[in-house]
Amino acid sequence: MFKNKHIIIALLVAPILSIIAYFGTDLALSEKPHAAKEGQSYKLLSKSNCRYTSGICDMENGEFKIKFRSENLTNNKLELSLTSAFPLEGIKVALVDDPEQSAKPLDMQSNSKDGKNWSINLPAPASEESWLRVAAQADGVVYYGDTQTAFVKYETLLSDK
Known part of the structure; x- marks a missing residue:
């Protein structure tokens, strides 16, 4: 042979x-990578740390990256802070218990003049199956995404009850 x-x-x-x-x-x-075009919207992908109770959740689309950090406050309140790689013009978040449910989005408040640090106080999520919806605007481009709220530390939330 x-x-x-x-x-x-x-x-x-x-x-x-x-x-x-x-x-x-x-x-x-x-698909060829391309620069974000003004007036368009792009989906943010949740990184793997959003699935664990680490208190941190990263979302990104190419070079655009945002990082959520959660801190539990008293009376079932949650402080959600955000750090962005790029200056943001505005960001809205909403907590929903069901992915099919709609909720009124709330504006996060800027903590810095450069527009890279934001925060908001929210009611604590009802369960680990709650969803966090995000819409951020930078340079005329809207980035949106959602993730489950499993990254929020629930140990202190349960001990408050």
Whole structure:
């Protein structure tokens, strides 16, 4: 079998062609990164730390990144602070108990002149299945997303009851 030169050439060429086809398909079909255009809206993706009770939740879309930090206050209140990589023109958040539910968004207040630090006091989420919805505006571009509120530390919330 290995004395046939056609089989030997096929065994050498086939892996090379498969690697070229793999990268060629990726290059032809993948979405090309592009700069955010003014007036458009883009979805924020929740990072994995939003699924754990760490008190921190990162959301991003390409270079645009925001980080939520939660602190539990007394009387079932939650202080939510946000740090952004870019200056924000405004940010709205809403807490809902069901992903299908709608709620009136609340404006976060800026804590700095550069527009990178924001905070708000909210009622504590009803459960770990509650959702946090976010809409942020920077340079005329709207970034939106949602995540479950599992990142909020519930130990102190339950001890207050």
